[in-house]
Structure formats: C-alpha cells, structure tokens
Amino acid sequence: MVKEMHIPDNYLSPSTCAVMGAAMIPIWTIAVKKVKKEITKAKIPLLGIGAAFSFLLMMFNVPIPGGTTAHAVGGTLLAILIGPFSACISITVALLIQTLLFGDGGVLAFGANCFNMAFVLPFLGYFIYKFIKDRAKSEKGEYAGIILGSYFGINVAALCAAIEFGIQPLLFKNAAGQALYSPYPLSVSIPAMTIPHLLVAGVVEVVFTVGIYSFIKKVSPGTIFEGAKKKTHAIYGLIVALICLTPIGLLATGTAWGEWGSDEIKMSYPGGMLWDMFPKE
Amino acid sequence: MKNGFSLKTLMPDYSIKGLPDVAGYILSAVAGVAIALILFKIISSLVKSKTGSSHS
Numbered sequence: 001m002v003k004e005m006h007i008p009d010n011y012l013s014p015s016t017c018a019v020m021g022a023a024m025i026p027i028w029t030i031a032v033k034k035v036k037k038e039i040t041k042a043k044i045p046l047l048g049i050g051a052a053f054s055f056l057l058m059m060f061n062v063p064i065p066g067g068t069t070a071h072a073v074g075g076t077l078l079a080i081l082i083g084p085f086s087a088c089i090s091i092t093v094a095l096l097i098q099t100l101l102f103g104d105g106g107v108l109a110f111g112a113n114c115f116n117m118a119f120v121l122p123f124l125g126y127f128i129y130k131f132i133k134d135r136a137k138s139e140k141g142e143y144a145g146i147i148l149g150s151y152f153g154i155n156v157a158a159l160c161a162a163i164e165f166g167i168q169p170l171l172f173k174n175a176a177g178q179a180l181y182s183p184y185p186l187s188v189s190i191p192a193m194t195i196p197h198l199l200v201a202g203v204v205e206v207v208f209t210v211g212i213y214s215f216i217k218k219v220s221p222g223t224i225f226e227g228a229k230k231k232t233h234a235i236y237g238l239i240v241a242l243i244c245l246t247p248i249g250l251l252a253t254g255t256a257w258g259e260w261g262s263d264e265i266k267m268s269y270p271g272g273m274l275w276d277m278f279p280k281e
Numbered sequence: 282m283k284n285g286f287s288l289k290t291l292m293p294d295y296s297i298k299g300l301p302d303v304a305g306y307i308l309s310a311v312a313g314v315a316i317a318l319i320l321f322k323i324i325s326s327l328v329k330s331k332t333g334s335s336h337s
Contacts, residue, residue: 010285010287047321051317055317094317100290101292102294103288104294106288244307
C-alpha cells in the first residue's frame, strides 16, 4: 500500500523533477538561514518533534470511495506551532525518511513532493491562518483561521500535485504519441486528486490540526517554544499514542491516486472513465 | 516505465519481511519517529550556541 500525494518515480519526467528540485533549493536555503537566525540551539529538537508529527499523520490512511486512500500531512499545524520555515524543514525531513527508508515517494520526485507538501502547504496554510487570526482577534477567529488554513493548505498542495501529473502527457510523448510518464491529462488528474482531498483528506487534516493544536495549547498555555518539562512529556505521550494508533491507517486498503507502485500502473491505464483510473488494490 | 528508476528500500511500504502487517507498521512508525527526533538532536548538538546564551 502506498500513500496519497507522494509522487513515485517515473511519473514525472526527469526535467520536471529537475525544475521542482531547483525550485526547492532557494526555499530550503532561506528556510535554513531563517531557522539558524531565529531558533536557538536548545529549541532545534522541536523541529524533530514537528517532523515526527508530520511523519505519523501521513501514516493514517483513510479510505476514499473507489478504492484509493488519502492522508493528512499536518503542514499547517507545524507552521502554526513552529513557524512556516521550521515547518518546511521538518516536513522535508519527514518526506526524506519516507522516501529513503520506506520507498514512499520517489527519489527523483523528491523536489516535487517537497514543493507540494513542505512548501505550498505550510506557507499557504500559515498565511490563511495568520490573515484570519489577525483580523478576528478572538479565540473563535483563531480556530476559524486554523480550520480554513489547514483545509485550503492541503487542497492546494493536492492541486499542485495534480497539475504536475497532468502536464506530463502534454509535454512528453514518444514518436507514436504515447505518454512517456504519467499518462493522465489535467482533465483526469485534477478531479482524481482534488475531489478526495476536498471531501476527505482536507477534513482529516482539519481534525488532526485542531485536535493536536488544542491539546498542545491545553498542556502549555504559552507557545510550544516555551518548553516546560511537563509539556514535553505530554507531547511525547501524544507521539507514543499516535504510534500505537497508526495501524488504523492499514484499514484503508488500496493505493492513492498518483501513488501507484510500478506493478499497479499498467492495469489502471487505458480506462478512460475516471472510475477505472483508481487501481483497486 | 518498467525500466524506470526505482530505489530498493529497507522497509518498503512500511512493512518488515516476516512480520505481520500491524507489527511492521508500528515498527515503521517507531523507526521514522526515532530517526526524526535523533536527527534534530544531533543537529542541535552540532550548532554552536549563540554568544551569551547558556550551555545546557
């Protein structure tokens, strides 16, 4: 079983991968500079906690009608807790672990996956959150910001992945006109990626974001950076609880649209109907 | 696509050979979390503390 929104290798052309990777280099450079400047030595381990949360949330696969799965990322949550630049680095590390250790997401597609999930998601989610929170100036307003930020953050990230898939058959064909990489045009990839995210994954992202944010706020009324011992214990407790609950993610069988293994791609291809595009296990 | 690039990983698809799915999945979660936490601990220990701040 492979997970949603992690683009595997050989679905994007090497040139697309290179462009996405090149786009990430200045973003990573600025993020590292910002974190170096703004975060003290003692607080760097919080980025590890952020990476752990994101890694775990991505393990909770939820079933989507049609036989695929989707999952949360926690991008907006991390951006709110540790800032968008730190969130970018934390999610990048979570994605790196998934790629290298678990084969989840391609090595060549790493830049594209980071662009969608470690850049677009946390920065857009944080921008929406901050925009609403600064204007509403109440607890209700803050939660409205969290809900809308996390919902739109993950949905726009999914749309980015859909566009990266969808431009492949437009740009890369062999002499016979057959697609060299992902064969699905934008008219297929956009609904196939965005509908499950609008209906399911977006809601799961909101639930996790609000739930974990309120939990951390409850155990420590200050910011996450004002580290009291008691609070860190509660956060580690939450991580252990999430680890124990991860097998729930196994209940959702099937492979996410856009995350097929190499054995699954062929049988899902020539359908034409959207329904046929979803590999059934 | 058959001849495409593919990386052989240690725990493909969050499973460990010979272990039931649930055990493999939980161990994958433990491994991922441990690597994330340890990596940033190491980075933190490598970073020089800013002048004036206390060493802990």
